[in-house]
Amino acid sequence: MAELYNSAAPKKAANLSINSDLLRKTRELNINLSATLERALKEELSKREAARWVEENRAAIKSYNDFVEQHGCFGDEFREF
Secondary structure, three states: OOOOOOOOOOOOOOOOOOOHHHHHHHHHOOOOHHHHHHHHHHHHHHHHHHHHHHHHOHHHHHHHHHHHHHHOOOOHHHOOO
């Protein structure tokens, strides 16, 4: 499976606007904003990539499910459970 993104790519500065109270409270708790944002973006990217994959493969998934419904799953005759 291909990497989601290049985790070795260099860091790049970005300007963001954040709710001031949220920022104050996270700073009070010494939360690393960069690491937290990277983690959140990675999760969001992963979810969206998965959704895109499902959409791109919707026809094949439907075709496979229809085949299994009609003919059963490969290896069903060998199941012992």
